[in-house]
Structures are given as C-alpha cells and as structure tokens.
Amino acid sequence: HLDIYPVGLPNIHRIRRMKPHSLAGCVPVRLTQEERVLQKLLVSALDVSEYTNKVDGSGGYTRQRAITENLYDLYQIMLGLNVNSSKDKGRKMLQKAFEEDRSAKGVMRKCDQWIASIFEIGRRYKRMNPDMMRSEYGKLISLMQDAVQHKTDLTMEINIPVKTVKEVLAHHGLLAVLDDENIAAASTPLEKMDKEELEAAVKNKEQLIKTIAEKYSSGDKEKFEVAELCIRSLDDGNCFLRDNAASLGKMIALLKEYFHPETGSRVNGKYGDISIYSARGGSMLSHSHRSHYYYVLESLTLWRCIMSDIFTLWSVAEEDMLDPSRPYRMRNTGQGTHRLKSAPKTAAAMRSHIANAQKLMGGQWVGSQIVHLGDDDVPNALVFIDKYTQVPRIINPIIKVIEAIDTISELPGQQAYLERKFGSAEDCKVAILQDFFKHAFDGSGDDGGSCIDGRLTSAWNWCSRLHKKPYYHTFLLGGFQGFDGQW
Numbered sequence: 001h002l003d004i005y006p007v008g009l010p011n012i013h014r015i016r017r018m019k020p021h022s023l024a025g026c027v028p029v030r031l032t033q034e035e036r037v038l039q040k041l042l043v044s045a046l047d048v049s050e051y052t053n054k055v056d057g058s059g060g061y062t063r064q065r066a067i068t069e070n071l072y073d074l075y076q077i078m079l080g081l082n083v084n085s086s087k088d089k090g091r092k093m094l095q096k097a098f099e100e101d102r103s104a105k106g107v108m109r110k111c112d113q114w115i116a117s118i119f120e121i122g123r124r125y126k127r128m129n130p131d132m133m134r135s136e137y138g139k140l141i142s143l144m145q146d147a148v149q150h151k152t153d154l155t156m157e158i159n160i161p162v163k164t165v166k167e168v169l170a171h172h173g174l175l176a177v178l179d180d181e182n183i184a185a186a187s188t189p190l191e192k193m194d195k196e197e198l199e200a201a202v203k204n205k206e207q208l209i210k211t212i213a214e215k216y217s218s219g220d221k222e223k224f225e226v227a228e229l230c231i232r233s234l235d236d237g238n239c240f241l242r243d244n245a246a247s248l249g250k251m252i253a254l255l256k257e258y259f260h261p262e263t264g265s266r267v268n269g270k271y272g273d274i275s276i277y278s279a280r281g282g283s284m285l286s287h288s289h290r291s292h293y294y295y296v297l298e299s300l301t302l303w304r305c306i307m308s309d310i311f312t313l314w315s316v317a318e319e320d321m322l323d324p325s326r327p328y329r330m331r332n333t334g335q336g337t338h339r340l341k342s343a344p345k346t347a348a349a350m351r352s353h354i355a356n357a358q359k360l361m362g363g364q365w366v367g368s369q370i371v372h373l374g375d376d377d378v379p380n381a382l383v384f385i386d387k388y389t390q391v392p393r394i395i396n397p398i399i400k401v402i403e404a405i406d407t408i409s410e411l412p413g414q415q416a417y418l419e420r421k422f423g424s425a426e427d428c429k430v431a432i433l434q435d436f437f438k439h440a441f442d443g444s445g446d447d448g449g450s451c452i453d454g455r456l457t458s459a460w461n462w463c464s465r466l467h468k469k470p471y472y473h474t475f476l477l478g479g480f481q482g483f484d485g486q487w
Helices: 020-024 033-048 051-055 060-085 088-100 104-111 112-129 136-148 165-171 175-179 197-215 221-258 289-307 309-323 344-360 382-386 391-409 414-421 426-437 452-464 472-477
Strands: 329-333 336-341
Touching: 020 165, 020 175, 020 221, 033 060, 033 112, 033 136, 051 060, 051 136, 060 088, 060 104, 060 112, 060 136, 088 104, 104 112, 112 221, 112 289, 112 309, 136 309, 136 382, 165 175, 165 472, 175 197, 175 221, 197 221, 197 382, 221 289, 221 309, 221 391, 221 426, 289 309, 289 344, 289 382, 289 391, 289 426, 289 452, 309 344, 309 382, 344 382, 382 452, 391 414, 391 426, 391 452, 391 472, 414 426
Parallel strands: none
Antiparallel strands: 329 336
C-alpha cells in the first residue's frame, strides 16, 4: 500500500475493501448466457428507435400521443425480435397473451413482466459496463421515465429493481455463502505476478469458487449454478471497484511523489510550481501553489470516494430518474435541451461523500462544496452518473503514458528526443503532471467556480486541448488514442 496522503495530514483515509455482505447488496449479478441474448435484443431495438428525438421535440397533447406511439413501436420491435431469436418460446408467449386480450396494446400489457425483465437486464449490464450502451442507456431511461410518469394506453409496471448478488442469493436460500470463511479469497481480484504463478493462482481460485458453491448447494444443480454465478459476480464487482479506484490512487501517489505542498517539484532539485492565476493560461481560478496542491488532492480524493461507491450511486440515480412523484420539465440549459429533474437521493449521497472526503483531508477543504443537480449545469441524475463514470477514462490514459515514458526513453532515438524536448524522461513526467494538475483543475470550461461539478468539467476541457500540448507526441509514443476508453 502506498502512502499517498498529504504531508501533515493523518494517514487515515485509505479506501477499504467492502465486506461481502455490503458489496453483495449493491453489486449487480453477472448476466447469464440467455440474458446476454436478451440484452443484445434490447440494444438492437433501442438502436433503431428514435424515441427521444420524437418525444422530446413535441409538447402538450402531441407529446402524450408521441409517448404512446413510440412506446408502442419499441415494444413491437422487441416482441418481434424475440419471436425471431427464441422462436417457439417467443411465439407461445404472444399466443398466450393474445388469448387473454385480442387487442394489440392489450397483448403488450400482458407481456409487461417480460418487457420489464428486458429493461432490468439492460440496466444491470450498463452498471457493470459503463462504456457500453452509451446512447441506448439514455434512451432506455427516458422512455422508462415517461412510461412510469405519464398515464397512457400502455401504462404498466416496467420498473423493477436491478438484481443484486444478495437479492439472488436470498431468493435461493444461499445467503450463507456470504459468511463462508473463504468467500473473500474467492472474490478478490488477483494481483500481478509471473505467468506460471498466475496460472496456478487462477486454477486455485476456480477450485475455491466451485468448492464454496458445492458446499451450500447440497447437490442441487440449480443452486450450484446460482451460487457460482453470484461468487463470480462479487469478483466482477471487486475488480471493477479496484480498477476504478486504483487509477485515482495512483494519480494521488504521483501528486505526492513529484510535488510537495510547500516546495513544489522534487525532481532534480527543480521547483515545480502548480499555482494558477485567473485569465492566465485559460485558468478561471486563482490559487497559490499550496492551496492548489490541496485543491487537486481533495478533488482526486472525492472522485476516489465516489468511484468506490459507484454501484450505490448508480442505484439512487436511477431511483431519482424514475420517481413519478417528481415530474421533469424540458429546458434549454445552454448545453442543449434536457429533462430537468430534481435528484434528492443522489444529492444526499453526494453530500455524504463530500463529508467523507473532507474528513479524509483532515477537515480542510479549499474549493466549493456546492453540488449542482437538477439545474442548468447538471439537469438530472442521468447526466450526473454519466459524468462520474467517465473519471477512469480521463485518469487511466495519463497513468499509462507516465508509466510508459521510461520504456519510451529506451527506444532508439527517443532518449535524445526527450532530453532535447524536456531535459530528461523524469522532466517529461513532471511537465505532463504539472500541466495536468494546474489546468485540469483551473475552472476552465465552466463559469469560473470551484464547485463539485466544475472540477470534472475542467478536467474534460483539459482533455479536449491535449493535441495542442508540447508533450502530445509523447502521449502518442505511449500508445494513446483518445479518452474514449480505446487503447
């Protein structure tokens, strides 16, 4: 474990691994093979649907009619694709519904449980794969929002809770799995090691998973499969949280390794200042070196707290979006037309994380603690969760390039290039980190405030200007392709 915390502050805020019961209550269950087919069906239907374009561009009675018509069209596509993919199973479901209600919309209402289960599969998949279903997920939440809020001919219950590990284990009487003495070892991601050691560790872990599943299934094949699936889902959740939080931990470690709150950079005895001044270099804020050091540290610490609890935040964000008691309204926010909707549960969760981050910072806080939610800056919880799931896509490429610079310097001709351009490989790292810490947290791309949302906006603004930086070619040499998750 790295000592990644600021000089003079107590080393009390290491992000601890969640206990199995706590983690199981928020981690989604991995999709089965059958559910993966249905997830692809949903993506295909949403891909051809023009729901948000047609509905959000209408108003009044026309809007109500547009909602009904476009829900009807989407349900038709989904049911048709299901008949084509599952053949007899899909056909029999429609025949049974038709026998009970011979109207087209009546048939769809009779298939409400199937439709709700497909939507749940899509939402569950998205939580574990934030880089997937980017446009389709927004469309899905928007149509579900309309379906639960507006009374139409197709009104039915399509909002069911996302299946979590704990819920599925409880349903099958397998909660004792979470109390097993080996569950932590079976659901803990493997660390980097030699190939032979890794192969042996993977084999041992696989055997441990099967041993636990057999122990509590009592020879029941279905229970064995459920237990195994849930243990693997816990492992997925731990891997997801570790990878997302670890990148922020590494960035905090780099901040402390290469900079000091009082003396700046500690490389080659050079002073690396990260102070910023309003209207200089695109900055919208003014901070002394010391103040900005802690401003960057508190921002990274907050992001790390958020990413370590992203499953819970995703759950409350969906609850806020799909709460029919708080209707949304269409508004031009200056960033296009959005659905403006309050998000009290998400805001409360964010305030809790800010308080936790402040505690981890020893009680001190440099920037604003204002959380924008349900306003022009962050119009709804969907925009909020989308912004924060992109944090690893900002941080990971920078970490990879910093780690690759030493290797780059060993390539023919590249050491001379780094020395000529920056002075040395270490000076190149300092140049990148100094610029990132200064201008990814300078209030640019925002209204000049240091609010919680503005910090992430500034970081994305820095990303958009990377191609103009003097070290851009070093990024390309390090394998950089973009901040969209592709390498």
